Amino acid sequence: MTPEHWRLRRANDRLIGFKCRSCGWVSFPERRKTCKRCRAAPAQFEEIQLSPYGKVLSYVIQQRLPEEFESPLAVAVIELEEGARLYGHLVETSAEELHVGLEVEADYRVMYRDEGLNVYSYKFAPRRNVAHDPAD
Amino acid sequence: MIGIQGYGVYIPRQRIKLGEINGAWGRSGGRGELAVATRDEDVVTLGLKSAQQALAAANIPADKLGAVYVASVSSGYMESTVAGQIGYALGVAGDVSIADFGLSTRGVTSALRACADAIACGRIEYGLVVGSDRLIARPGSTYELSCAAGAAAILLGRESTGTLAELEESAAYSGSCLGRYRAEGQFRGTTDERFVMEHSYLDQLAGVVEQLSRRDEQTSWDHVVLHAPELKWARRALKLLKLKPESLVSSLGQIGYAGCASFLIDLALALEQARPDEIILAISYGPGGSEAFTWQVKCAPGLERPASAQSQLEPGENISYPTYLRYNGLYAQQPGGQT
Amino acid sequence: MTQPTNSLRGRVAIIGAGMIDFGELFSMSLEEMIEQAYLNALASVDKGLDAGEIEAAWLGTVYPAMGNTGLVLAHATGLFDIPVTRVENACATGSDAFRNASMAVAAGIYDVALVVGAEKMRDEPGGLIARSALKKLWLGRGVTMPAYFGLRATAYMERYGVGREGIAAVSVKNHANGVKYPHAHLRINCSLDEVLKAPYVSYPLGLYDCCPVTDGAAALLICRAELAQRYTDSPVYLLGSGLATDSFVRGGDLTSFKATQEAARQAYEMAGLGPEQINVAEIHDCFSITELISYEDLGFAPAGRGAELLEAGTVMLEGERPINPSGGLLSKGHPLGATGVAQLVELYEQLRGQAGAVQVKEPQFALQHNIGIGRWATGSVGCVHILGR
Numbered sequence: 001m002t003p004e005h006w007r008l009r010r011a012n013d014r015l016i017g018f019k020c021r022s023c024g025w026v027s028f029p030e031r032r033k034t035c036k037r038c039r040a041a042p043a044q045f046e047e048i049q050l051s052p053y054g055k056v057l058s059y060v061i062q063q064r065l066p067e068e069f070e071s072p073l074a075v076a077v078i079e080l081e082e083g084a085r086l087y088g089h090l091v092e093t094s095a096e097e098l099h100v101g102l103e104v105e106a107d108y109r110v111m112y113r114d115e116g117l118n119v120y121s122y123k124f125a126p127r128r129n130v131a132h133d134p135a136d
Numbered sequence: 137m138i139g140i141q142g143y144g145v146y147i148p149r150q151r152i153k154l155g156e157i158n159g160a161w162g163r164s165g166g167r168g169e170l171a172v173a174t175r176d177e178d179v180v181t182l183g184l185k186s187a188q189q190a191l192a193a194a195n196i197p198a199d200k201l202g203a204v205y206v207a208s209v210s211s212g213y214m215e216s217t218v219a220g221q222i223g224y225a226l227g228v229a230g231d232v233s234i235a236d237f238g239l240s241t242r243g244v245t246s247a248l249r250a251c252a253d254a255i256a257c258g259r260i261e262y263g264l265v266v267g268s269d270r271l272i273a274r275p276g277s278t279y280e281l282s283c284a285a286g287a288a289a290i291l292l293g294r295e296s297t298g299t300l301a302e303l304e305e306s307a308a309y310s311g312s313c314l315g316r317y318r319a320e321g322q323f324r325g326t327t328d329e330r331f332v333m334e335h336s337y338l339d340q341l342a343g344v345v346e347q348l349s350r351r352d353e354q355t356s357w358d359h360v361v362l363h364a365p366e367l368k369w370a371r372r373a374l375k376l377l378k379l380k381p382e383s384l385v386s387s388l389g390q391i392g393y394a395g396c397a398s399f400l401i402d403l404a405l406a407l408e409q410a411r412p413d414e415i416i417l418a419i420s421y422g423p424g425g426s427e428a429f430t431w432q433v434k435c436a437p438g439l440e441r442p443a444s445a446q447s448q449l450e451p452g453e454n455i456s457y458p459t460y461l462r463y464n465g466l467y468a469q470q471p472g473g474q475t
Numbered sequence: 476m477t478q479p480t481n482s483l484r485g486r487v488a489i490i491g492a493g494m495i496d497f498g499e500l501f502s503m504s505l506e507e508m509i510e511q512a513y514l515n516a517l518a519s520v521d522k523g524l525d526a527g528e529i530e531a532a533w534l535g536t537v538y539p540a541m542g543n544t545g546l547v548l549a550h551a552t553g554l555f556d557i558p559v560t561r562v563e564n565a566c567a568t569g570s571d572a573f574r575n576a577s578m579a580v581a582a583g584i585y586d587v588a589l590v591v592g593a594e595k596m597r598d599e600p601g602g603l604i605a606r607s608a609l610k611k612l613w614l615g616r617g618v619t620m621p622a623y624f625g626l627r628a629t630a631y632m633e634r635y636g637v638g639r640e641g642i643a644a645v646s647v648k649n650h651a652n653g654v655k656y657p658h659a660h661l662r663i664n665c666s667l668d669e670v671l672k673a674p675y676v677s678y679p680l681g682l683y684d685c686c687p688v689t690d691g692a693a694a695l696l697i698c699r700a701e702l703a704q705r706y707t708d709s710p711v712y713l714l715g716s717g718l719a720t721d722s723f724v725r726g727g728d729l730t731s732f733k734a735t736q737e738a739a740r741q742a743y744e745m746a747g748l749g750p751e752q753i754n755v756a757e758i759h760d761c762f763s764i765t766e767l768i769s770y771e772d773l774g775f776a777p778a779g780r781g782a783e784l785l786e787a788g789t790v791m792l793e794g795e796r797p798i799n800p801s802g803g804l805l806s807k808g809h810p811l812g813a814t815g816v817a818q819l820v821e822l823y824e825q826l827r828g829q830a831g832a833v834q835v836k837e838p839q840f841a842l843q844h845n846i847g848i849g850r851w852a853t854g855s856v857g858c859v860h861i862l863g864r
Contacts, residue, residue, distance in 0.1 A: 012612050013225040025725070029613045037725045057581075058633070058729050060625035061678040062617075070175060070462070075622055077630075077729060079201055085724045087616050087853070091176065092149070100633040108184050108225060109176040111612060118220070121612045126657065 013022040015052060015106060026050075026101050028084035043068055052081035053127060054107035058089070059098055074098060078124055088124035102128040107110050138252045139299030139434065140260065141196065143404045144189025145445040146182055147391055148173045148269050149452030152460045154281050157419040160457035161276050163354040169451060170392035173270050173285035175463050177333055179208045180221045182287035183268030187226055189443055190264060194298065198227040202260025207237040207246035209422075210269045214320060222266060233260065237396075241269075241363065242422030244396035249427060252303060262293040269395030271420075272464045274323035274405040282366055283324065284392030288400035288445070301416065301431040301474040305352040309343035310425035311336065317423060324474050333369050340426040341373045341419055348417075348428045357430065358414035363399040363421040385409060390449040403431075404445040410436045486581040488703035488710035489862070491520035491696035492820040497660040497808045500690035505595040508692035509534075509551035512591060512813075516694035521707035530585040531558045535572030535592040536812035537565070548591055559584075563812075565847025565860035566761065567718070568592065569693070570815030574716050574858065576697060584818050592816030593692035596808075603807050612852030621677035621762065623687055623852050628679050628764040630729035635779035639679055643670035643834060644765040644785040646683045649799050653806020654793055655832035658817070659807035662690045669805075670763075685764040689808020692818035711826045714748065714840070716862035717741025722854030732777070733774035734857030735846055742842075742859040750774030753861070754796060754838035755825050757818035759846045760803040769844060772796070773859070792833060800833040802827065811847075816856065820845045826864050841864055 001009075011029030018027040023038035026083045028050065035043035059076035062069075076092040090098065091107055106122040113119065150173070154166030173182060183206055191198055194309035204226070206219035217236045228234075233249065237243030244267040249277040251263035268287035295302055315336035316327045341362065349355070360383045364370040367388040367446050374384055385406040388399065394401070406416045419428045440448050461467030492514025503511075507585055517524060534548040545559030562572040569592030576588045593797035611617070618626075628642060647667050653659040665683050671710055673682035694704075703710035719737035727733060750773055758773065770781035775789075775796065784790045790798040801807055801821045804814060822841040824830045840863045847856040 009224070013221075014227055027724075036722065058626045058630035060622045060629060060680075061675070062619060062622050062625075063675045063677060064621075065617075066618065073617060075616075075618055077626055077628070077723065079752055083726075085853075086613055086727075087618055089617060090375070091174070095717060100629065108181050110178055110181060111616065117216070118180065119612070120180060120225070122615075123176070 013052040017048050017050040019048050020045055023087055025085040026082045051081040054078045056100055056102040091123045092125045138255050138292055138303040139295040140290050140301045141293040142190045142194025143184040145288045145401055145448055146185035147171045147238040147286045147448040150455050151451050152455050156381045156457050157280055157336055167390050171286055172460055172463055173385045179211050179270055181267040182224050182258055183266045184222045186287040186289040187222055187264055187266050190291045194291050196262055199229040201228050201262050201264055203233040203251050203254055205235045205251050205331045206266040207244035207247045208268050209238055209241055209395045210336055222304050223438050239396045240422030240424050242397045242420050242425050244299035245420035245427035253467055255292055265290050267396035267400040270395045271395050273468055275277045279310040279324045284394045286394035286397040286401055288397050288404055298433045300437055304432050305429040306429045307344055307347035308427045309340055311339045311343055315423040331418055337369055338376055344419055345424040357417035359410055361385050361402040361406055361418035365393045387449055394433055401445055408437055408439050408444055408446050415459055482715050483577055483581050483716050484745050485712050486700050487577040487697055487713040488700045489697050489823050490703055490706040490710050491516045492823040493519050494658055494693035494817050494820045497689050497691035499597050505679050506551035506716040509591050510591045511526040512692035512694040513552045516696050517822040524706055527585045528613055529589050531840050532589040533572040533576040534561045535569040536594055537563055565849040565856045567810055567845040567856045568812040570858040571727050577713050580697055580699055581762055585806045586702055588697050590679055590695045592813040594810035594812045595689050595690055596688050619853040621680050623848050624762040624764055625677040626676055627729055634730050637782055639671055641782040642763045642767055643667055643767045646655045646670045646805055648762060648804040649805040652744045652800050652833060653802020656801045658698045659802045660687055661806050680762055684802040685743045686761050686809045689810050691810035691813040693813050693820045695819055701805060709827050711862050715742035715746030715862045717859045719857050729805045732772050732846055732855050732857060734855045735769055738857035739773050740809040742861050746861040748788050753840050756798045756842040757822055760799060761809050797835045800835055815845045822862050
């Protein structure tokens with residue numbers, strides 16, 4: 001385990017987020033004492049358990065990537081239910097079903113290999129068997 | 137009494153047909169399919185998913201776990217911990233006991249026994265046993281026609297109203313033939329398989345059943361799990377042990393052999409097929425020994441539960457042989473690189 | 476011209492500008508590129524300037540060179556002993572080097588300063604993409620530059636109902652301009668059909684929606700405004716400058732760049748000008764979608780209606796407000812540190828009427844814009860400069 005991975009581990013492995021008590025903004029995966037949205041400094045953050053569910057705000061399908069990445073690789077900007085925004089690699093998602101607004105759920109996978117060590121993180125897969133949100 | 141309070145199974149959706157593998161090597165025939173994990177899955181990710189399901193099914197929060205024991209023969213590490221990784225991601229508390237069981241597929245019952253003992257002596261309240269394997273064979277070898285991926289987890293605890301099955305009796309046996317072995321960096325299969333079947337597998341299964349009979353007069357079981365790398369081995373054991381052929385519960389024909397996971401997947405299948413008060417006999421096998429457990433079914437989960445073991449045996453997406461090689465890192469643009 | 480003490484307006488003059496022909500310059504080292512851009516800038520000074528008059532220098536470069544110091548500029552030009560500062564600020568690196576040099580000159584610390592932007596991109600076969608953050612857990616995970624901007628394109632297309640052809644028109648225009656611009660890397664025409672049918676790099680962006688991987692260097696000589704007549708009768712003045720950052724993790728939509736909007740606001744306010752007064756602009760078209768969104772962020776078009784400027788011809792070379800007459804990054808290429816400086820070099824020539832085949836009719840005010848993607852690829856750095864005669 002590398003120091004960088006260890007520092008992020010609670011957020012990375014347990015989807016713990018940090019909510020600003022001043023403005024309600026949710027920081028993920030960074031734990032900070034200052035707020036990126038309201039600029040509170042120092043800001044008071046409370047730890048919250050993020051939901052594994054979110055939706056796709058936008059996406060790309062990368063076709064040309066360095067050799068260590070398999071392509072095509074779909075990457076999306078995802079907003080979790082609590083409002084945290086993050087990059088999510090999409091797995092088990094067909095090109096046909098991929099669209100802005102797609103509901104997804106976190107899916108624990110090997111993110112990359114570091115000197116033979118598998119490093120894990122959540123990727124995202126379409127949320128199966130979920131009622132369509134009419135607000136979309 | 138110790139009981140199974142919940143279980144979870146995770147079998148990757150992707151399948152390769154044995155005919156596809158044979159075709160790639162210019163051979164004909166081959167019935168059945170193997171479950172194949174994608175490139176970004178491994179024993180940790182597979183095991184975690186089964187563990188999460190087990191806790192969710194039993195409605196037990198991870199911080200109540202006193203033990204997380206993981207058995208695997210394919211983590212790929214000479215030094216590391218799969219149980220520590222899975223336990224942390226589950227959200228266990230700091231006082232949890234973490235242990236990895238490996239080197240032999242028998243490790244899955246070593247984990248089970250250790251967990252049951254810890255509960256029996258009152259040291260812990262709940263313990264989770266996970267079997268997770270992603271077996272990869274040398275391309276073109278006969279092992280390629282059985283090696284598969286999957287994971288299963290069972291949650292053990294003191295018997296309560298929600299208990300699925302109660303642990304009745306257990307026995308262990310270790311014989312003179314240690315069976316197959318695999319050195320660091322090697323593919324599976326460095327021994328004579330007929331020799332191993334006869335002098336290790338059949339010897340151990342007969343031996344452990346004999347040990348069991350000394351503790352328990354029962355000679356017939358409603359459902360039998362015989363941990364085996366190939367279906368024909370299990371059938372030989374059935375015959376030798378004079379067990380009813382229809383009592384055998386095995387996923388080998390549908391998803392292939394996933395090492396430590398196969399034992400728990402088949403135990404989960406047996407639970408789903410069983411009716412209350414029926415008895416399940418489950419025997420593990422691996423280099424060095426076997427262990428047998430009998431379980432009395434209390435409250436059978438049935439086939440209707442979400443993500444049942446039975447439902448995950450259904451064929452998923454069929455993949456080609458090149459895709460299979462790529463997923464298993466055998467056809468990588470950069471071998472051993474990004475998964 | 477009034478000179479408020481908190482403003483750069485009118486206090487700094489550009490008196491010399493030069494660049495090298497951009498391209499895959501396998502035969503030139505970073506130092507040789509810097510040296511040639513510097514010599515070209517020196518030679519461009521109408522009344523001459525001696526190297527000894529340069530009191531300080533700023534180097535904008537992104538990739539590590541000689542341990543990330545300004546020493547590479549001293550080695551390339553022989554300008555030892557004087558202060559040399561290296562600036563790095565993503566794709567706004569060159570612009571920010573100019574901005575910092577301008578602030579020092581405006582403050583009266585130096586009379587004459589040199590700004591060089593340079594980047595050796597092609598010594599690495601993978602170019603920019605190979606440098607993207609691959610081994611990252613959440614921040615920037617596997618997000619290449621085409622992906623970062625492609626994410627904007629998907630969101631833009633979805634929100635405004637614009638098709639790929641609306642975005643591709645940027646590429647057609649810029650390549651047509653680039654054919655006429657002598658320093659451009661890619662001097663090829665391409666049709667709308669060719670842009671749309673090119674292989675995808677990162678859906679929805681295809682090959683012709685992306686700038687090439689290019690080596691290059693550019694240099695500017697600047698001085699205190701009062702001294703400009705010593706060097707030329709037609710100096711170009713810095714009127715406004717703005718710099719800002721943003722990140723989508725804070726919220727907001729994915730169809731604009733708040734950093735550009737904020738940098739533009741700062742620059743317009745400093746210059747006392749609005750977008751309607753800009754006659755020509757060099758704006759950051761690392762990808763076709765970037766230019767389209769930037770029309771809107773810079774105030775040239777309302778949100779979601781950038782494509783109308785292309786349809787109406789407003790931004791064409793012969794149009795009312797030509798944008799990227801040089802062919803932009805799509806044609807010139809995008810040697811990170813060199814890009815902003817090269818845009819300023821081109822606008823210097825435009826304002827002086829020396830832009831040759833791509834000369835815009837008597838521009839008075841020009842705008843230069845960069846957008847850079849930095850750490851973790853969730854946000855951007857926006858930099859805007861306004862120049863005038």
